[in-house]
Amino acid sequence: MKRAPVIAVGAVLALLVLYPLVVRDPFRQHIVILVMLFGLLGTAWNLLGGFTGQVSLGHAVFFGTGAYTSTLLLQHLGLSPWLGMAAGAAAAVLLSVAIGWPCFRLSGHYFAIATIAVGEIVQILVTNWEFAGGAVGLFLPIGDEGLGALQFHTSKLPYYYVLLGLLVVAVALAAWLRRTRPGYYWRAIKEDQAAARSLGVPATRYKQLAMALSAALTACAGTFYAQYILFIDPGSVLPLSLSIQVCLVAVLGGAGTVAGPLVGAAVLIPLSEFTRAYLGGSGKALDLVVYGLLIMVIAAYEPGGLVGLARRLAAGRSARSARRGAARGA
């Protein structure tokens, strides 16, 4: 690893650690919590969608699995949310096998729409499932605050650092996987599945591995969300719009890169939160008009995402500084 990336990673990490100590405004802290949450979700999605090239538009299913599993276990058995998080991740892995085993035979749009179909089915079923609160949703039982109960009522800081920890683990995992055998297999599958198979890559097994890891991380984020908001319902943890936004964060930043989902979340989430705060009042949807416009512009002008744009700019600059004007032609 070169020195520049190490310094950059250290600087970003230091900034994230110091941020809530300097910025005390709860709304601004909340925004960075959302950025990290979507950074985590985008990183998880990226393992399957970006690294392996299997576009899922149904990741809310895993998020909801994490949120509902830990919440139901907490409500009915008083189980610690940390164990609930593990149980949610395990449930999401099982679900990912149940979805992946049949759906990995599909390719391209057929796979993407199959994941939408699964997502819609799960959302409709949970909405009509009385035991899980149905359409009304579930309030988490409020208890004493503390790390063990993963509930904090006086400050957002503990939530912030717990989430930062989860994010660091997920990003480190993604960076490590990218440089080891699964990462290379995934990239081979993404480029050309038939060719990868002919070279002996067990494609289905490795796609399943990507989906299981992705589902588990997404479920952990779901449990965190439930503990943070203390209320869940199908409209907030299972909708198609959530699946799309997770995918969008990764794609906007740069699908298939480690930094992409983080960059995407850091740009998209504050943008949508601030436009909502400043333009979204009075029930008018001007914030989402701007949001839609932005998605279109980025897709049309920068399909490689912001990381792709940054790389191109950096390449252009180094080429210029080396006085090799034609270097960009390749």
Place this chain on the structure above:
Amino acid sequence: MSAEVVAQALVSGVLIGFVFALIAAGLSLIFGVMDIVNFAHGEFLMLSMYLSYFLYTGLGWDPVAALPINAAALFVLGVAVYALLIRRVLKAPMLAQIFATFGLGVFLQNLAIWLWLPDFRTVGDTWLTGRVEVLGLFVSRPQLAAAVGAILTTGGLFWLLTRTEVGRALLATAEDRQAAALMGIDPDRMFALAWGLGAACVGVAGALLSTFYYIFPQVGVVFGLVAYVAVALGGFGSVAGAFVGGIIIGAVESLAGVFIAPAIKNVFVFAIYLVVVLVRPRGLFGKS
């Protein structure tokens, strides 16, 4: 439950299924010609329904009589979207294509909320309002008219594609872009035409639906999702397949609503999709 109820559910399901079929045919045409799924298709439908609404409330023009206006307006919209947005992502990765049209959908939907508020509107009573009795079954007249209109329009599209020079050029472009270009067919014009025709199909569907369906900014979401399932069910790129897919979905949705529970009827629509693509991964009529 009597046979009469089954027949009644089946008839009304198939009738709305024809409208699904028309929406899906337009989506499938676009996909077939250029391998791009229009995730803003439902929003095109929504715009067409609002057009009918404003023509009716503003000028008193009947939605069915004004149908050619809807078709023409949406044709222009489709071509404009192609020229301004889609042309830029033709060679981009699939994800960029998905988000180009998805962003367009978000934009249009929320523009509608911003401009026209999230209220539910209806055109109200038209000359179609009422019902007819056919063989002991009651059929709503607007739904019957919508089904007939959808059948005629899809038939017209099919005739255009298979019996005219320009239609064959479209199919040739779908078959092999480069070979078609070598035969002197300009792919760029064909793509624009596919977007125009695909959008015109939803334009007609929107006018037909506006006589009996609520008009609101999110109306396209439901129809859009059903159309994707219909298209995938029939096989991406097959207009005939999309048509059959639409009818199957209309029937399944209606029967599940009557026999199981209206609240979860869409579970069966999506489940049917999963079953079909798992047995036939490219849909019922898809090209392999």
